[in-house]
Every structure is written in structure tokens, then in C-alpha cells.
Amino acid sequence: MAGRRIFNEQGAGAVLRFGLRVVSMRVRYGGDYNPEQWPREVWEQDVQLMQEAGVDLVTVGVFSWALLEPREGVFSFDWLRDVLDLLAGAGIGVDLATPTAAPPAWLSARYPDVLPIDPTGSRYSYGSRQAICVCSPNYRAKARAMVARLAAEVGSHPAVEMGHVHNEYACHVPYCYCDNHAKAFREWLAHRYGSLDNLNAAWGTTFWSQTYTDLDEVVPPRMTAAFVNPSLDLDYKRFCSDAFLEEFLEERTILKSARPDLAVTTNFMGFYRPLDYFQWAAHVDVVSTDNYADPADPEWPMYSAMHYDLSRGLNKDVPWMVMEQSASRVNWRSHNLPKQPGHMRAMSYQAVARGATGVLFFQWRASRAGAEKFHSAMVSHAGTASPVWAEVTELGSELASLDELENAPVEAKVAMVISWPSWWALEAPGQPSRDLLLADQLLWVYRPLYERGVTVDFCSPDERLDRYDAVIVPSLYLLSAGQAANLVSYVQAGGTVVASFWSGIVDECDSVYLGPYGGPLRPLMGCDVVDVAPLRSGETLELKWETGESGGGVFWADVIAECEGRVLARVTGGGLSGRPIVVESNYGDGRAYYVGSRLDAATTAHLFDLVPALRGDATSSRGGLAVERVVRAGPNWRYEFLINFAAEERELEVGAGGLELLTGVDVGPSVSLKPSGIVIIRHPVT
Numbered sequence: 121m122a123g124r125r126i127f128n129e130q131g132a133g134a135v136l137r138f139g140l141r142v143v144s145m146r147v148r149y150g151g152d153y154n155p156e157q158w159p160r161e162v163w164e165q166d167v168q169l170m171q172e173a174g175v176d177l178v179t180v181g182v183f184s185w186a187l188l189e190p191r192e193g194v195f196s197f198d199w200l201r202d203v204l205d206l207l208a209g210a211g212i213g214v215d216l217a218t219p220t221a222a223p224p225a226w227l228s229a230r231y232p233d234v235l236p237i238d239p240t241g242s243r244y245s246y247g248s249r250q251a252i253c254v255c256s257p258n259y260r261a262k263a264r265a266m267v268a269r270l271a272a273e274v275g276s277h278p279a280v281e282m283g284h285v286h287n288e289y290a291c292h293v294p295y296c297y298c299d300n301h302a303k304a305f306r307e308w309l310a311h312r313y314g315s316l317d318n319l320n321a322a323w324g325t326t327f328w329s330q331t332y333t334d335l336d337e338v339v340p341p342r343m344t345a346a347f348v349n350p351s352l353d354l355d356y357k358r359f360c361s362d363a364f365l366e367e368f369l370e371e372r373t374i375l376k377s378a379r380p381d382l383a384v385t386t387n388f389m390g391f392y393r394p395l396d397y398f399q400w401a402a403h404v405d406v407v408s409t410d411n412y413a414d415p416a417d418p419e420w421p422m423y424s425a426m427h428y429d430l431s432r433g434l435n436k437d438v439p440w441m442v443m444e445q446s447a448s449r450v451n452w453r454s455h456n457l458p459k460q461p462g463h464m465r466a467m468s469y470q471a472v473a474r475g476a477t478g479v480l481f482f483q484w485r486a487s488r489a490g491a492e493k494f495h496s497a498m499v500s501h502a503g504t505a506s507p508v509w510a511e512v513t514e515l516g517s518e519l520a521s522l523d524e525l526e527n528a529p530v531e532a533k534v535a536m537v538i539s540w541p542s543w544w545a546l547e548a549p550g551q552p553s554r555d556l557l558l559a560d561q562l563l564w565v566y567r568p569l570y571e572r573g574v575t576v577d578f579c580s581p582d583e584r585l586d587r588y589d590a591v592i593v594p595s596l597y598l599l600s601a602g603q604a605a606n607l608v609s610y611v612q613a614g615g616t617v618v619a620s621f622w623s624g625i626v627d628e629c630d631s632v633y634l635g636p637y638g639g640p641l642r643p644l645m646g647c648d649v650v651d652v653a654p655l656r657s658g659e660t661l662e663l664k665w666e667t668g669e670s671g672g673g674v675f676w677a678d679v680i681a682e683c684e685g686r687v688l689a690r691v692t693g694g695g696l697s698g699r700p701i702v703v704e705s706n707y708g709d710g711r712a713y714y715v716g717s718r719l720d721a722a723t724t725a726h727l728f729d730l731v732p733a734l735r736g737d738a739t740s741s742r743g744g745l746a747v748e749r750v751v752r753a754g755p756n757w758r759y760e761f762l763i764n765f766a767a768e769e770r771e772l773e774v775g776a777g778g779l780e781l782l783t784g785v786d787v788g789p790s791v792s793l794k795p796s797g798i799v800i801i802r803h804p805v806t
């Protein structure tokens with residue numbers, strides 16, 4: 121496998137082309153457009169400014185329910201049709217949104233069951249957005265009626281290119297605990313388990329006398345006195361993700377039945393725990409995501425890269441795009457720092473480098489009133505006098521010239537496996553360490569790869585992995601037998617897996633695999649994990665590589681008994697002294713590394729140096745956030761993106777060089793990049 125260039129088969133970089141309609145031949149540019157907040161005179165000006173900025177796609181109608189249905193059953197589409205006409209006249213495409221994320225006041229007032237209930241039994245109030253119980257029959261009926269009317273009235277308008285269902289599903293209230301949820305949960309359970317005996321067995325209800333004698337006794341995990349049954353909690357999380365998905369599919373079906381060729385999306389939020397985005401992404405024609413990396417965090421470029429690598433990976437058969445980013449500040453953190461000059465542009469190219477087919481903003485024009493009036497926008501309160509406007513127009517004109525990136529997917533040879541059910545179960549109460557968070561486990565392994573310029577595809581444990589040279593498995597706590605077989609057969613066929621502690625611990629029901637830990641993943645472990653020993657915060661586990669170097673781990677130690685694997689490193693002090701902590705084993709034609717602690721940065725680097733696919737590239741800088749390098753590779757050309765996130769100018773070797781796409785001039789053999797500087801160098805495929 122090593123040495124073979126492996127591409128994503130499809131997806132990243134592909135043209136947004138669905139059915140009869142061509143949605144995109146270029147990197148799309150635009151944002152949420154909320155004309156309902158403005159008088160008509162402003163609309164004309166908006167469209168002119170959009171043309172000036174190179175905008176060619178806007179999301180319209182996303183929070184317009186109260187205007188589209190001002191009174192129950194009374195609809196008003198003329199204003200929307202006028203907006204669409206204006207946009208069509210200017211050649212600006214529309215991502216038509218369903219307005220179901222913001223039910224109107226009349227709906228919540230008249231049908232209180234559309235409002236969700238918290239775990240204590242209190243009902244949320246209206247007066248904001250997203251106060252939705254997705255299992256409320258009233259909400260569902262009104263949402264269906266609204267979407268059907270929207271599709272019938274304007275779905276076939278020539279401006280409409282895409283359908284945008286709802287907005288950030290589950291964003292503000294991911295879990296509702298009402299009786300409608302309880303009823304739907306019981307139906308979901310009946311379908312999943314078939315019988316009460318199966319349910320009791322799956323949930324281990326003999327523990328703490330939780331046995332159910334009737335399905336109606338099952339309630340959502342509301343306020344409980346002690347830890348809730350984690351198996352119940354896990355299934356409730358599965359059910360809630362599915363319940364939102366069911367509502368999404370209902371809206372999607374209505375949009376598509378009115379217009380079968382419509383490309384439909386809904387905007388995701390990156391690593392958002394409540395929704396299993398792998399499941400969701402199977403039902404969208406375009407993955408879209410909202411990225412608000414915090415400018416106050418010095419590591420924002422890495423967080424942003426990681427968000428994009430996930431978005432690209434959720435469904436590798438469809439394109440992906442940034443549906444929302446901010447032009448500068450947001451207004452919902454406690455301190456909302458602006459983006460520094462050049463950072464918005466750099467972050468946008470970061471998305472394109474990682475395969476995005478569109479870069480859009482929330483929102484087009486900053487609001488005068490409402491909860492987000494101090495959120496930045498493409499058109500600020502100061503209008504075109506704002507420095508943001510210059511950045512917005514510059515980027516729009518540049519993106520218009522990148523058509524040739526079509527069909528040049530992102531080159532990624534390394535996969536990182538994540539699973540939402542495993543995430544849910546891992547972070548349930550009652551674990552050996554309460555601080556065991558998936559985000560920390562992912563960052564531990566993603567950060568050094570990012571710093572080495574190794575591009576990572578996030579993958580589900582259910583998908584085929586044979587396109588990758590190495591697969592990283594950070595704390596995949598919940599693992600089905602089928603998922604484990606997938607990983608094992610990947611190694612058998614010649615792949616390399618690096619797996620960390622607390623992987624393969626429980627089955628799909630959150631019941632422990634007995635024997636030494638690891639369950640169906642044990643063929644790849646080469647050792648027996650006979651117990652676990654979380655460390656104190658700040659404590660270091662000292663270790664020594666067999667080659668003599670010292671190292672350290674933090675947070676956690678597996679208690680490992682040696683067996684057939686080759687011990688690469690052992691603990692050197694304390695009660696675990698002499699025990700293996702990093703073990704290598706051969707399996708079939710491949711190799712696996714098992715790591716029993718969260719190695720510190722230098723020790724992780726040592727481990728990754730052992731694996732060719734994880735060594736990185738000499739042209740990317742090591743040991744700090746500096747120049748990001750990502751390659752998109754098409755049939756004739758390889759496009760090398762270099763983005764300087766360092767605070768000072770950087771000089772880089774670029775081999776023979778080639779045409780630089782943004783300036784249209786040849787560069788090489790070295791290029792110099794100012795802070796936030798970007799080059800896209802086109803190299804011939806050799």
C-alpha cells in the first residue's frame with residue numbers, strides 16, 4: 121500500500137452536479153440573505169453590491185416563517201417571489217431554505233406542545249428561535265404544510281439551485297424530554313429490540329433493579345437521582361439524532377417531490393455531538409457546514425482544518441461546502457474578537473484547499489435589530505466603508521478564477537476514525553476518568569499530524585478504509601463486531617492501524633467485552649490490557665523506548681501484560697514499572713500499534729516517526745502552527761496550497777514550482793509567503 125498515491129474516489133472538489141441541473145462550475149460565494157429584515161429599496165442595493173462582491177449563491181428564507189405564513193393557514197409568497205426575481209435577474213443563484221428552525225409566535229402560542237421540555241420537566245418559552253419539539257405532531261404537521269407550500273410556490277423558480285432544509289438541526293435544544301418524545305422513543309425501541317426481554321438484556325437492567333415489565337414504563341433520561349442507566353442514555357441519544365433526521369427526511373422528501381432534481385442540504389456544525397453526522401450525511405446531496413473557529417484561540421487554524429477534514433469525510437461521494445463562516449466577529453461568545461486582516465481570506469482558502477466547493481457567510485448584511493445585530497456580516501453596519509468589505513470583494517473576485525480545481529480531490533493518505541455512538545457512550549457518567557473527552561483524544565493525535573502537514577480524512581468505522589496508508593483509532597470505546605472486523609481486515613490486507621487506549625471496550629449496547637480489554641479489536645493489540653489506571657491531573661507516566669530514548673504519557677495508563685506483540689516502550693517508574701505501554705504487532709500483511717497512554721507531544725512524535733504515512737512532508741514546518749500545506753490532485757495537475765499562518769514571513773522550497781493560480785505567474789523553486797499569504801501552485805502530474 122505504501123508508495124501508492126491514494127485519492128478520495130469522489131466528492132471533495134467534484135462539481136455540484138445533480139440530476140439535470142448543474143449547481144456549480146466554480147467555488148460558490150455568498151451567504152445567508154435575509155431581505156425580510158429590510159425595506160425594498162435596500163434589496164436593489166443588495167443585489168448590486170452582491171454583483172460587486174462576486175456573490176453567486178445566497179441562502180434565502182431561512183428564518184422567514186412568520187412572513188411566509190403570517191397567520192395560521194394564510195400564506196404570503198409575493199415578497200419572496202420578488203426577491204427571487206431580483207436575484208435571478210442578476211445571475212445570483214438561490215439556496216432556498218425551509219423556515220422551520222424558527223416557528224412563528226402564533227404557532228408556539230396556539231400549540232404549546234411544539235415547545236420542548238427540559239430534563240426537569242420545564243417547558244422552554246418562545247421569544248427566540250429553535251424552541252422546537254421535533255416529536256410534536258403539531259410541529260410536524262405545520263412544518264410539512266409550510267414546506268409543501270414553499271416548494272409549490274417557489275421551488276421551481278429559475279433562481280433556485282439548491283434546497284436548504286431547516287437550520288443547524290438540534291442547535292440550541294438537542295434533547296427534549298416530553299411525553300411525545302417518550303412515546304416515539306418507545307416505538308423506536310420496539311423496532312430496535314423486538315421484545316422487552318431483548319431490551320432488558322441489552323440494557324443490563326438487572327443492575328440497580330431497573331427491569332421493565334411493560335414498554336410504557338420506559339421514560340426518557342430525565343432528572344435521575346444517581347447516574348442514569350448508560351445504555352438507556354446511549355439509546356436516547358441515538359433516538360434523538362434519528363428523530364431529527366426523520367423530520368429532515370420528511371422536509372427533504374417534500375422538496376424533492378416538487379422538484380426531483382433539487383440538490384438538498386442542511387447545514388451541519390462540524391464536531392457537533394448530538395447528531396450522528398455520518399448517518400445524516402448519507403441523505404444530503406451536498407454536505408454543508410458552519411465553521412466559527414474562535415479568533416481568540418491561537419490554534420484556530422488547526423481547529424478550522426479539522427472541521428473541514430471532518431466535513432469532507434462525512435460523505436465521500438458528495439461535494440461539501442462552507443455554508444456559514446463569519447466575515448469577522450461573532451456575537452455569541454463572551455468576548456468576540458475580530459478576525460485579523462487576512463485571516464478571513466486565509467481561512468476561506470483553507471476550506472478550498474481541503475476541498476470545499478463553496479465559501480458562504482452568515483450573513484450578507486448585518487442586522488439593525490435582533491439578537492445578532494452585532495455579528496459581523498459581508499456588509500457591515502458601516503457599509504462599504506468597513507475594511508471587511510474590501511476583503512469580501514477581493515475574495516469574491518479571486519474565487520471566480522478557480523474553476524480548474526474541479527475534479528481535483530484532496531489527497532489524504534491517513535484516516536482518523538470517529539463514531540458518534542462511541543462518543544456518546546465514552547462521555548457518559550461513570551467512566552474511569554470523568555475527563556475522558558473525545559475532543560481531547562482527537563486533538564492529541566490530530567495536532568501533530570496537522571503540524572507535519574499530514575492531511576487526514578475523518579472516517580466512520582463502518583466504511584472501507586483500503587484507500588488509506590494508515591488509520592488512526594483514538595479511543596474508539598464502543599465498537600461493534602462488524603466495525604472491528606472492518607479494521608482487522610484492513611490490517612490483514614496490508615494497512616497500518618494506530619489504536620489508543622480505551623478502544624474496543626464495549627459493544628453497541630454499552631456492555632463490556634469480557635476478557636482482557638479490547639474485545640473484537642484484540643487481534644490488533646498484540647498484548648493483554650488487564651486493567652486501566654487513570655493518572656492524576658498533571659501526573660506523568662515515565663516510559664522508555666526499547667531504542668533507549670525516554671518519553672512520557674499523561675492522563676491515563678493501561679495495565680498491560682506482555683504477549684505476542686513486540687514491546688516498543690515500557691513504563692519506567694511507579695507501580696506499573698516494566699509493563700509495556702506501546703506495542704507493535706503484525707497481522708496478516710499489515711501492522712498495528714497499540715498505545716496505552718496519552719503520550720506527550722515529543723513521545724507521540726517519536727511514535728509517528730515509526731509509521732511512514734505519519735512522518736509528514738519535509739516542506740511543511742514541524743512543531744508549531746506555521747505554513748499549512750494541502751494538495752488537491754487531478755488527472756493532469758497537482759495543486760499545492762500553501763497558507764502561511766505564522767506571524768512572520770516564510771520562505772519555502774516548492775520543487776520545480778509551477779503556475780501560481782491566484783497571480784497567474786510562474787513561481788519556484790522557492791516562494792516567500794507573508795503572514796496570511798497564500799499560493800496555489802500547479803504542478804504537472806509526474
Ligand code: GLA
Nearest residue numbers: 327328329345346347348550
Ligand atoms: C455506594 C453504594 C453502592 C455503590 C457504591 C459505589 O457505596 O451503596 O451501591 O454504588 O457506592 O462506590
Ligand code: GLA
Nearest residue numbers: 287288410412444450482495
Ligand atoms: C449559526 C446560525 C446562524 C447564525 C450564526 C451566528 O451558524 O446558523 O443563523 O446564528 O450561527 O454565528
